[in-house]
Amino acid sequence: MSSASLMSNRRFQVRETVLDSALYLFAQKGFFNTSIPDIVAHSGVSTGSIYHHFSDKEEIARALYDRHVQQMDVLINAIEAQYPQSEMRCRKIILALFELTEKEPMVMAYMLHARHQEFMPDVAPVCSSRPFQRMREVVAKGMRDGEIRRMDSMVAAVSVFGGAMKFIQFYLDGVLERSLSDYFDELWCNAWASVRA
Amino acid sequence: MSSASLMSNRRFQVRETVLDSALYLFAQKGFFNTSIPDIVAHSGVSTGSIYHHFSDKEEIARALYDRHVQQMDVLINAIEAQYPQSEMRCRKIILALFELTEKEPMVMAYMLHARHQEFMPDVAPVCSSRPFQRMREVVAKGMRDGEIRRMDSMVAAVSVFGGAMKFIQFYLDGVLERSLSDYFDELWCNAWASVRA
DNA sequence: GTCTATACTGCGATAGAC
DNA sequence: GTCTATCGCAGTATAGAC
Numbered sequence A, B: 001m002s003s004a005s006l007m008s009n010r011r012f013q014v015r016e017t018v019l020d021s022a023l024y025l026f027a028q029k030g031f032f033n034t035s036i037p038d039i040v041a042h043s044g045v046s047t048g049s050i051y052h053h054f055s056d057k058e059e060i061a062r063a064l065y066d067r068h069v070q071q072m073d074v075l076i077n078a079i080e081a082q083y084p085q086s087e088m089r090c091r092k093i094i095l096a097l098f099e100l101t102e103k104e105p106m107v108m109a110y111m112l113h114a115r116h117q118e119f120m121p122d123v124a125p126v127c128s129s130r131p132f133q134r135m136r137e138v139v140a141k142g143m144r145d146g147e148i149r150r151m152d153s154m155v156a157a158v159s160v161f162g163g164a165m166k167f168i169q170f171y172l173d174g175v176l177e178r179s180l181s182d183y184f185d186e187l188w189c190n191a192w193a194s195v196r197a
Numbered sequence C: 001g002t003c004t005a006t007a008c009t010g011c012g013a014t015a016g017a018c
Numbered sequence D: 001g002t003c004t005a006t007c008g009c010a011g012t013a014t015a016g017a018c
Helices: A003-029 A036-043 A047-053 A057-082 A086-103 A105-113 A130-144 A153-173 A180-193 B003-029 B036-043 B047-053 B057-082 B086-103 B105-113 B130-144 B153-173 B180-193
Strands: none
Touching: A003 A036, A003 A047, A003 A057, A003 A105, A036 A047, A057 A086, A057 A105, A057 A130, A086 A105, A086 A130, A086 A153, A086 A180, A105 A153, A130 A153, A153 A180, A153 B153, A153 B180, A180 B153, B003 B036, B003 B047, B003 B057, B003 B105, B036 B047, B057 B086, B057 B105, B057 B130, B086 B105, B086 B130, B086 B153, B086 B180, B105 B153, B130 B153, B153 B180
16 A cells, blocks of 8 residues: 555544544534534544644535535435335335434435535535435336326425425434334335325 | 403413513524523513512423414314315415414524423424424325325325425524425425326 | 644623713 | 623634644
């Protein structure tokens, strides 16, 4: 391994450590209730080092956001590669999001719950991010292919995914009695029934 | 009018002025991006006076929250009084929320979008507040009465209201091409189809 | 590149006159 | 009850040694 790639690996490591702590703290207490000293204490990385890797607190939030937009995008890539039909794609996307929510609730809390625009002024709302655009595109394709009834494409997308997203929110808010996956079958049955051709 | 009630009216007036400004600013920029000086500038009420009426910034947020929980509750009262059937109640509740969103977007932005728990540590998530509890109760009643198929009551509630709530979020995020009410018929058709007996 | 120590700023909250 | 002036502090970001 070259010394250049070793250095950039170390660089990468520190960034990831900081982002992991930021994820934990932002998801737990929110961006504004998390101070740089909090991140220093939780990550073990010093103030100076943090500011060496990130220009300011906002950039930490932005890097974190980008990291997990990409994570979700990769998830959707895998599903689209494996399943050609829109129905199965939608099903699997919801299942994948449910799984992600239960395995890494902090990721979903930060991606879905946080009001990103309050601390990243120039970022578009989450629902305009690539993964969510692609979820709508899967539904639009299903409509073109005749799997889904003709209707407004936004209405279709919301009918398919809206309930699941709401359930994720309930899960993160701790108002659910059982695990997310326990609700999936009934929920999916309703969602698909409302749009199928 | 007695001097006591005159005084309490004045007292009421100042509180409302402050709450109106807080609503505007919290909805626009968020709680943490709104300073007391911002509220002073926007409301024309002085710092000292604000702190005479509210113990701290958090109490402003709480009073605002209570005011609009009650506003929504009154809305639901009116609907329940007029319509006995669950189907019509659900329909009318969604219509009322759409109307409120278009007429007073700041109210809905503050009530639905804000992460209340980040600045009011002891408050329950919005979805546990009275209006949203009652929406779920309307659906549960519909199930008991045989208007809605037997299923998990949370799944039913989410299937009926989830899509509409998602649309409100889209509206507030400015990603909708048309007005909310334009989507209502198609949306309601899907939602009700997914749960009706 | 990483650390400690610290400068600077802006805000929440109070004091105290009227 | 309302105002202006101000205190104290928390927190971001930087300076500068190593």
